[in-house]
Amino acid sequence: xxxxxYRREDGTAGVRNFLAVIPSVFCANKAAEQxxxxxxxxxxxxxxxGCSQVGEDLEQTARTLKNLxxxxxxxxVLIVGLGCERFTPQEFYDTVKASGKPVEKVVIQxxxxxIKAVKAGTEKLYxxxxxxxxxxxxxxxxxxxxxxxxxxxxxxTSGIAANPAIGKTSDIxxxxxxxxxxxxxxxxxxxxxxxxxxxxxxEVADKMLNSVERTEGELARATASEKYxxxxxxxxxxxxxxxxxxxxxKALGNIHKTxxxxxxxAVRYAEKLQAKGLNFMDTPGQDGESTTGLAAGGAQIxxxxxxxxxxTGFPTVPVIKITGNDDTYQKMKFNLDVxxxxxxxxxxxxxxxxxxxxxxxxEVASGKKTKAEVLxxxxxxxxxxxLNYCGN
Amino acid sequence: xxxxxxxxxxxxxKKDNVAVxxxxxxxxxxxxxxxxxxxxxxxxxFGHKVxxxxxxxxxxxxxxxxxxxxxxxxxxxxxxxxxxxxVSDRGRLKAGDDR
Numbered sequence: 001x002x003x004x005x006y007r008r009e010d011g012t013a014g015v016r017n018f019l020a021v022i023p024s025v026f027c028a029n030k031a032a033e034q035x036x037x038x039x040x041x042x043x044x045x046x047x048x049x050g051c052s053q054v055g056e057d058l059e060q061t062a063r064t065l066k067n068l069x070x071x072x073x074x075x076x077v078l079i080v081g082l083g084c085e086r087f088t089p090q091e092f093y094d095t096v097k098a099s100g101k102p103v104e105k106v107v108i109q110x111x112x113x114x115i116k117a118v119k120a121g122t123e124k125l126y127x128x129x130x131x132x133x134x135x136x137x138x139x140x141x142x143x144x145x146x147x148x149x150x151x152x153x154x155x156x157t158s159g160i161a162a163n164p165a166i167g168k169t170s171d172i173x174x175x176x177x178x179x180x181x182x183x184x185x186x187x188x189x190x191x192x193x194x195x196x197x198x199x200x201x202x203e204v205a206d207k208m209l210n211s212v213e214r215t216e217g218e219l220a221r222a223t224a225s226e227k228y229x230x231x232x233x234x235x236x237x238x239x240x241x242x243x244x245x246x247x248x249x250k251a252l253g254n255i256h257k258t259x260x261x262x263x264x265x266a267v268r269y270a271e272k273l274q275a276k277g278l279n280f281m282d283t284p285g286q287d288g289e290s291t292t293g294l295a296a297g298g299a300q301i302x303x304x305x306x307x308x309x310x311x312t313g314f315p316t317v318p319v320i321k322i323t324g325n326d327d328t329y330q331k332m333k334f335n336l337d338v339x340x341x342x343x344x345x346x347x348x349x350x351x352x353x354x355x356x357x358x359x360x361x362x363e364v365a366s367g368k369k370t371k372a373e374v375l376x377x378x379x380x381x382x383x384x385x386x387l388n389y390c391g392n
Numbered sequence: 393x394x395x396x397x398x399x400x401x402x403x404x405x406k407k408d409n410v411a412v413x414x415x416x417x418x419x420x421x422x423x424x425x426x427x428x429x430x431x432x433x434x435x436x437x438f439g440h441k442v443x444x445x446x447x448x449x450x451x452x453x454x455x456x457x458x459x460x461x462x463x464x465x466x467x468x469x470x471x472x473x474x475x476x477x478x479v480s481d482r483g484r485l486k487a488g489d490d491r
């Protein structure tokens with residue numbers, strides 16, 4: 001089975017051909033936005049990190065930005081630096097260059113000021129665009145696809161319709177030789193014993209269980225104080241209103257996203273996947289930070305289930321929205337791509353809905369825009385911090 | 393006048409002692425479970441859970457065939473099951489009293 005995608009210099013395959021303008025530090029955000037606004041097909045990936053970070057905190061930022069810049073959905077990269085940041089524009093540039101992807105950089109303090117940097121950056125981006133525009137879609141096997149499995153705004157329909165349906169989609173893709181990746185460690189609490197049985201070996205199981213244990217310890221520490229007793233609920237008001245009562249109930253519904261394939265790999269946040277098949281990535285439960293990790297890990301498309309409904313998207317990866325709630329679909333047709341509520345209405349079953357989503361995903365892989373792309377949604381790009389220095 | 397009708401509920405796993413409502417229902421509406429007729433003790437919304445049989449305080453609440461929480465009080469069959477009457481301690485040192 002094939003789709004029409006872009007073959008990259010390092011051998012990977014993309015479903016989009018973006019020109020990415022990426023700041024190495026938040027201080028260069030506005031310049032990056034202004035440069036990207038000047039050229040058709042360019043997107044800016046502005047963020048809040050890159051300065052005053054050390055150790056694992058700095059490494060996580062560096063790994064995320066490098067893996068997003070070398071992602072196969074991107075044809076060419078312009079790095080915009082300030083000049084004094086810890087994550088240096090030169091280190092960033094060297095990594096992208098080594099992947100073979102066309103890359104340029106502009107540094108504000110070297111150009112003189114931000115206006116001069118925007119002018120110099122726009123000229124470089126113009127040249128990059130000529131290269132990137134020459135790329136054509138070619139036939140690529142679906143076994144080269146990696147899909148991210150994400151959920152946000154969960155209600156009770158997610159666990160019985162939308163999540164099992166994308167679990168089926170994931171099973172179909174893995175059956176064709178492709179890969180998928182699930183994340184959101186906070187949303188595994190209470191379901192980890194079930195997933196453990198599906199891990200291919202102890203190493204994968206231990207990595208996943210250690211992530212759950214560490215996360216639960218952090219949560220316990222953060223909510224221990226009596227003064228936070230009204231802020232200790234792990235699930236949102238929307239989850240509660242939608243009929244989800246406990247974090248374990250949410251987790252048991254959540255893991256249906258993973259279908260039935262064996263779990264072949266477990267990776268750190270934003271680390272590139274190594275194993276074919278179904279992978280686990282250790283990420284926060286927040287939609288943006290999780291989706292950012294999945295994209296950096298190599299997912300070219302994200303399947304995002306939402307019972308309550310959310311409009312969000314990612315700047316360089318198509319996000320397909322699937323709801324298991326027919327009411328939500330009818331209300332949010334401009335934001336939601338697939339109505340898996342048909343399962344609850346009895347018009348489709350999990351298997352047929354999984355296939356509908358698979359076919360839709362292949363169309364998106366070949367260029368069809370998702371609703372989030374059409375409306376320009378890009379708010380899911382969020383890089384989490386490992387360290388923060390605020391006492392509480 | 394309360395409109396009385398049979399409701400559509402989904403019991404996901406054989407082991408479950410709760411079921412999910414597949415549409416909004418009103419107090420007095422009924423469901424058939426193990427050949428017995430049960431009436432809802434209160435209004436329950438689409439997606440929310442109903443106790444299929446009488447559940448004692450501290451008894452396990454089972455959905456998807458797994459323990460999702462424990463009963464905070466005795467819960468009669470036909471009652472709405474939510475965070476007001478069940479609790480799980482996963483992910484925090486002790487259960488807070490917020491939603």
